[in-house]
Amino acid sequence: MPQGASKKRERQYEHIKEGAEKRGTSESRAKEIAARTVNKERARSGESKTASRTSTRDRKSAPERGGERSHSGSQGPTKDQLYAEAKKRNIDGRSSMSKQQLAKALGR
Structure with a gap:
């Protein structure tokens, strides 16, 4: 988790990480998935200093997309x-x- 992240984002990170691990993802991959998801959500809501165009202009948030683009x-x-x-x-x-x-x- 990035330093300065809110308690909400920390809970979100843990929730996503645990969910990925339950599905059989390795711990390191689960951490990466959780971090990327939380960072994108932080960028969309203006909580981060920098953000990519995709993060801010994407029509659906990562949870709404629900793995729609994976594979x-x-x-x-x-x-x-x-x-x-x-x-x-x-x-x-x-x-x-x-x-x-x-x-x-x-x-x-």
Whole structure:
């Protein structure tokens, strides 16, 4: 949490971090997700000194969006994300597969 953050933002950070950890996200990734979300909310509400254009002009706040943009876009999930899923499913030969091969092996 950034120094000088309000108690509300500290609670929000903890809530988001715990939720991400419950969903199986690693602790370091959960901290990153929570920090980015809280920082964006701070920027939207004018609590931070600097803010990106996306943070201030985005139509939906992060909680309203609810992960709407995660794993999306023209390319879909990254090769690392596909690899992690293949590892979970114990797919043989995954280390030498390309992104397209991983996607095919996962049935995407």
